[in-house]
Amino acid sequence: MIRITHRISLDDDEIEESFVRASGPGGQHVNKTETAVQLRFDVRRSPNLSDDVRLRLERLAGNRLTQDGVLILVADQYRSQRRNRDAALERLTELIREASIPPTPRRPTKPTFGSKQRRLEAKGQRSAVKRLRSNRHED
Structure with a gap:
């Protein structure tokens, strides 16, 4: 069980991890180890997310979300599988935390008297x- 907030927690079986070879420079060991982590989380089928959190998460995910509603996060900045795995999980929890915060409603405001005066001036x-640029300006 992965705890996101006091109301949201995810089951371990909701998250699918696969390890792939990381791109970029490396040594002799680089072509043999799969240290990069590809984390998959099905946003639309998760029973632990409410509808409003799900919608906000889909909007936040952007192009990391597939057409089927699966969020894919790739972590390959570290040399070890474990650290990349932890980094991917941390990014997922941070995204869900951000999606769980409801947006604050906009409060309509009126322009100040001074700003109205400056605009009119x-x-x-x-x-x-x-008027001075025109051919027939009135003096």
Whole structure:
């Protein structure tokens, strides 16, 4: 069981991991070891996510989400499988935590009196400039 927040926790069987060879430079050992981790999490079929969290997570995932709703995270910055695995899990938990925070509603505000005055003065100045540029300006 992976604990995300006090309300959300994921079963271990919801997360599928596969190990692949990491790209980039390396030594003699690089072509023999599979240290990069490809973590797969089915967002749409997870029973532990509410609908609103699921929608926000899909929006946050962006192009890391497949057409079937599977989130794919690849971690290959470390040389060991274990550290890459931990990094991928940490990124997944951070994404779900971020998706679990509901957006704050926008509170409509009114422009201040001073900002209205400045806007009207700027409009008057622009108007005067344009009036002076015209062929038939009125004095």
